[in-house]
């Protein structure tokens with residue numbers, strides 16, 4: 317079993333990289349990719365531990381396109397590469413400015429001054445909306461993460477602030493520049509109909525997309541053959557990942573996701589070959 321998509325305390329996961337590796341060993345995950353949002357900062361930590369788990373250096377980038385946003389995972393990265401790091405620094409700065417705006421709005425909501433330190437609660441990684449959601453739970457404004465997003469943090473809600481994103485072409489170029497491959501994360505989140513999905517992915521493929529996640533928590537097993545078929549038809553590789561966030565997404569386990577994932581080692585081998593372009 318492999319897992320090519322998960323988050324640590326360096327973004328909005330609740331497990332440190334070393335805890336992720338320990339947990340991966342315990343659960344029989346043979347290959348693990350760390351794919352924190354808009355950062356590779358956790359990878360130094362991730363690669364510094366003794367473990368039997370094979371590790372893949374990754375990140376998850378937010379991408380703007382004509383009718384919305386999607387997530388693009390970069391895998392097999394040379395995570396010290398200069399342009400990748402410069403771009404991620406830009407995104408991190410933009411995220412910090414955004415977080416300050418969100419926290420100002422939270423202060424308005426609660427009628428008292430709230431700081432980024434209050435929200436981060438000791439977390440040294442990049443803050444995201446899940447951290448704000450947890451703070452709203454702590455302040456008893458809402459009782460669940462879902463309620464926090466639905467009432468306050470989702471697009472169109474009072475605490476939503478837009479964030480800086482890359483375009484697909486730039487993101488793909490940066491991933492290739494760092495020796496990696498570009499993988500569309502959880503394609504069901506595009507919310508495209510089956511008819512719309514094929515031309516959309518065909519266009520991304522022409523512009524450099526390497527693979528799509530098929531074995532992921534957001535796609536039910538009965539739909540895997542459909543996504544697998546599209547990948548085959550378009551000549552795209554196939555990836556698998558749980559999108560594990562620790563306690564921030566309680567129903568998703570490392571390796572197995574909502575219990576159904578068990579991505580085989582051969583998926584990792586096939587993706588690794590795509591780096592040899």
Ligand code: AMP
Pocket residue numbers: 328353443444445446461462465466479561
């Ligand atoms: P951000 O990058 O700060 O915009 O935060 C986006 C992250 O929030 C996503 O990657 C998810 O981890 C999380 N998220 C988005 N929507 C929800 C939701 N409805 N419930 C829980 N977590 C969510």
Ligand code: FE
Pocket residue numbers: 323328353561
């Ligand atoms: Fe996340």
Ligand code: FE
Pocket residue numbers: 376387501502559
């Ligand atoms: Fe994602």
Ligand code: ZN
Pocket residue numbers: 321322323376559
């Ligand atoms: Zn993710």
